[in-house]
Amino acid sequence: MADRFASLTTRVDLSTELCGVRLQNPTVLASGILGTSKGLLKGVALAGAGAVTIKSLSLEPLPGHNNPIVVGFEAGMLNAVGYANPGIKEGAKEFSNLKEVGVPVIASIIGRGVGDFMKVLEGLWGLDFAAVEVSLSCPHTPGYGMLAGQNTPEATKEIVSVVRKGTELPLLVKLSPNIPEIGRVARAAEEAGADGITAVNTLGPGMLINIEARQPILDFKVGGVSGPALRPIALRCVYDIYKSVKIPILGVGGISTGRHAIEMLMAGASAVGIGTAVYSRGIEVFGKVCQEMEEWMEINGCTSVKELIGAAHAP
Amino acid sequence: MHLEPVMMKIEEVILESNLARSFIFKTCSERSESKSLEYQPGQFIMLWIPRLDEKPFSISYHGKDFFGVTVALKGRFTQRLHEMKVGEWVGIRGPFGTAFNLNVGKACVVGGGVGMASLAVLIERLEDSVVVQGARTASELLYRNRFKDMLLCTEDGSAGTKGVPTDLLEDLYRHYRFDAIYTCGPEAMMVKVSEFAREYNICMQASLERYIKCAVGVCGQCCCNGLRLCVEGPVLDGGTLEKLEDFGRYARRGNGRRVPIGTYLGKKT
Numbered sequence: 310m311a312d313r314f315a316s317l318t319t320r321v322d323l324s325t326e327l328c329g330v331r332l333q334n335p336t337v338l339a340s341g342i343l344g345t346s347k348g349l350l351k352g353v354a355l356a357g358a359g360a361v362t363i364k365s366l367s368l369e370p371l372p373g374h375n376n377p378i379v380v381g382f383e384a385g386m387l388n389a390v391g392y393a394n395p396g397i398k399e400g401a402k403e404f405s406n407l408k409e410v411g412v413p414v415i416a417s418i419i420g421r422g423v424g425d426f427m428k429v430l431e432g433l434w435g436l437d438f439a440a441v442e443v444s445l446s447c448p449h450t451p452g453y454g455m456l457a458g459q460n461t462p463e464a465t466k467e468i469v470s471v472v473r474k475g476t477e478l479p480l481l482v483k484l485s486p487n488i489p490e491i492g493r494v495a496r497a498a499e500e501a502g503a504d505g506i507t508a509v510n511t512l513g514p515g516m517l518i519n520i521e522a523r524q525p526i527l528d529f530k531v532g533g534v535s536g537p538a539l540r541p542i543a544l545r546c547v548y549d550i551y552k553s554v555k556i557p558i559l560g561v562g563g564i565s566t567g568r569h570a571i572e573m574l575m576a577g578a579s580a581v582g583i584g585t586a587v588y589s590r591g592i593e594v595f596g597k598v599c600q601e602m603e604e605w606m607e608i609n610g611c612t613s614v615k616e617l618i619g620a621a622h623a624p
Numbered sequence: 625m626h627l628e629p630v631m632m633k634i635e636e637v638i639l640e641s642n643l644a645r646s647f648i649f650k651t652c653s654e655r656s657e658s659k660s661l662e663y664q665p666g667q668f669i670m671l672w673i674p675r676l677d678e679k680p681f682s683i684s685y686h687g688k689d690f691f692g693v694t695v696a697l698k699g700r701f702t703q704r705l706h707e708m709k710v711g712e713w714v715g716i717r718g719p720f721g722t723a724f725n726l727n728v729g730k731a732c733v734v735g736g737g738v739g740m741a742s743l744a745v746l747i748e749r750l751e752d753s754v755v756v757q758g759a760r761t762a763s764e765l766l767y768r769n770r771f772k773d774m775l776l777c778t779e780d781g782s783a784g785t786k787g788v789p790t791d792l793l794e795d796l797y798r799h800y801r802f803d804a805i806y807t808c809g810p811e812a813m814m815v816k817v818s819e820f821a822r823e824y825n826i827c828m829q830a831s832l833e834r835y836i837k838c839a840v841g842v843c844g845q846c847c848c849n850g851l852r853l854c855v856e857g858p859v860l861d862g863g864t865l866e867k868l869e870d871f872g873r874y875a876r877r878g879n880g881r882r883v884p885i886g887t888y889l890g891k892k893t
């Protein structure tokens with residue numbers, strides 16, 4: 310009785326660390342969901358996120374694909390946004406004075422090759438980003454990520470070893486789940502100097518067809534799968550990566566509850582990204598996930614996030 | 625009906641003006657999942673023409689077993705839609721966004737151009753209202769038969785008073801003493817309406833337009849500072865607008881670039 314009382318009144322510590330960046334809690338806004346303006350990032354921080362990632366920026370503006378760019382199904386979402394973004398020059402204007410956001414802000418960048426990446430990094434100079442995430446993994450944008458072959462161990466090593474020299478900020482590399490041995494890709498990134506791995510980007514590409522229209526619903530026809538369908542795959546990827554590298558992992562894919570977040574930490578993640586759940590549970594999902602984590606941790610006598618990271622690897 | 629378009633047949637096409645046509649759809653029709661549409665005045669739908677694009681339109685007609693949209697001719701998409709005939713099919717997703725608050729006494733409704741579309745069902749549901757519509761010229765005025773005692777103004781004086789609706793606000797207020805103003809139209813007009821409402825301490829709501837893609841609050845395309853226009857809007861109240869830096873000033877193009885609103889809205893610079 311006394312023990313139970315003690316455990317219930319112990320404050321649970323949700324703080325964690327990702328590549329040297331302190332987070333008040335492990336929830337992070339994933340790239341491409343709402344990260345288009347500083348105002349929206351502020352809103353997500355107020356809703357309880359421990360850190361936020363901006364929508365990926367490229368060197369030149371990209372118009373993105375025509376609508377529909379997203380479509381839902383019973384197990385998640387398919388998207389082919391096509392990296393619509395105003396380019397690094399406009400992006401740098403949008404994301405000035407990032408201290409106002411109130412939590413660490415991660416820059417997400419994309420490029421057709423190392424030349425692009427280096428110029429985009431240059432454009433980030435002087436801005437208050439806490440880390441940079443290099444995305445090598447989008448499955449639906451010609452010339453970028455998976456469609457440019459950036460998701461192989463060889464390409465990853467080549468790009469990351471150059472990009473590493475372009476920034477002093479902690480460098481995260483975002484990987485695609487669409488590769489059999491993701492641990493090898495993660496190791497290539499680590500060897501090339503990455504400080505952390507973000508796993509994973511969307512799965513696929515996949516397709517959904519409207520049978521009355523007899524047409525694929527996405528205008529680009531195919532898109533990346535996110536949400537519940539991605540969760541078991543993301544978990545396995547993070548589990549494999551944890552075994553392959555020493556650098557920390559930002560686990561992303563299908564997380565929408567506190568239980569999901571804890572599960573991802575146990576697979577080996579130091580923090581968890583949330584994207585599609587912003588649709589299913591609203592912006593409040595960050596605060597809700599934290600509260601659910603706290604409740605579970607209190608009941609299960611767990612006082613800090615550190616105890617959970619990689620817990621599923623115990624022999 | 626939020627994340628996947630439902631194919632619906634065009635049941636009727638109404639020629640509303642030189643520039644605008646309405647397309648009417650039947651809910652509870654024999655085919656597919658088109659159930660009745662839970663809708664409140666101010667909300668919008670996404671209309672999909674397969675292999676072309678999907679764009680936002682306010683619901684401008686609504687009844688137990690039908691709804692409709694009024695579409696002004698702008699560019700590629702609206703051109704194609706205007707060519708479509710009764711019996712052809714389009715995809716519908718929604719409705720989305722916030723609605724007008726109907727709990728007021730006397731109301732004044734100020735519409736400009738095709739902004740009238742988002743106000744039309746509201747006007748039908750308000751018990752006590754005075755309506756002013758502005759347009760460039762008489763042939764662009766909407767719903768003249770639908771709302772018979774509407775006040776009109778045109779910029780060229782070809783119908784009603786010569787000028788813009790906001791010119792009339794002060795007189796109208798003296799005469800009707802309304803408790804609330806609703807507005808939708810060119811943003812410069814809505815800025816004037818909101819300033820008027822603030823000065824006279826009248827509550828007001830406006831329906832804004834921004835470039836919409838996902839319509840479900842994930843892509844961030846429609847953001848107006850910290851708000852998502854597809855979720856927290858399109859209808860915003862005076863208090864929110866007062867604090868909204870972008871209102872009347874900035875809008876984002878399809879690639880997310882924030883530009884002065886004048887350059888966003890058209891080719892006429």
Ligand SMILES: Cc1cc2nc3c(=O)[nH]c(=O)nc-3n(C[C@H](O)[C@H](O)[C@H](O)COP(=O)(O)OP(=O)(O)OC[C@H]3O[C@@H](n4cnc5c(N)ncnc54)[C@H](O)[C@@H]3O)c2cc1C
Pocket residue numbers: 668678679680681682683684693694695696697698699700701702703738741742832833834835836837858888889890
């Ligand atoms: C909430 C909301 C409700 C709307 N309701 C109506 C309505 O009831 N009737 C009506 O005629 N129009 C309405 N619009 C505007 C309508 O969506 C655009 O006129 C239409 O998308 C133009 O497409 P286009 O290809 O013909 O023109 P384009 O040549 O592509 O564009 C012309 C202009 O239309 C606007 N536009 C284009 N694409 C979009 C988009 N995806 N989202 C928002 N604006 C866009 C831009 O201002 C652009 O400058 C509404 C817009 C919003 C945001």
Ligand SMILES: Cc1cc2nc3c(=O)[nH]c(=O)nc-3n(C[C@H](O)[C@H](O)[C@H](O)COP(=O)(O)O)c2cc1C
Pocket residue numbers: 339340341342364365379386388390392417444483509510511534535536537539561562563564582583584585586842843
């Ligand atoms: C609408 C949408 C847009 C996205 N845009 C990007 C992007 O610009 N850059 C990126 O690295 N990942 C992008 N992603 C992938 C997400 O960051 C995330 O890795 C993926 O959705 C899995 O997480 P979730 O299941 O929580 O959504 C996008 C995902 C969605 C649904």
Ligand code: FES
Pocket residue numbers: 835836837838839840841842843844845846847852853854855
């Ligand atoms: S249109 Fe995607 S968030 Fe509003």
